[in-house]
Amino acid sequence: MISAARSGDVIVIVSWVAQTFLQLVLLPIIIVGQNVIQAANDARAQADHDTLAAVHGLTVDIHSINETQSVILDELRAAR
Secondary structure: OHHHHHHOOHHHHHHHHHHHHHHHHHHHHHHHHHHHHHHHHHHHHHHHHHHHHHHHHHHHHHHHHHHHHHHHHHHHHHHO
16 A cells, blocks of 8 residues: 555555455355355255155155056966
8 A cells, every 4th residue: 555655646546545445345255145046956956866865765666566567467467
């Protein structure tokens, strides 16, 4: 700041103030925003994982039921 103020150039002073403001205020806000977004993404990924695990479990159950039905139908055909 001292060299910027000593220069007496308005553009240099405004540039220093803007740069300092960006570094001290806006960057921490951006970092917090990124952390919030990442937490939301993590929660969404966990929800997707839970949903896919449930769908997989249902698919395994349905496959088992179909296999059992196929065995029963084969036994009924053989009994004719």
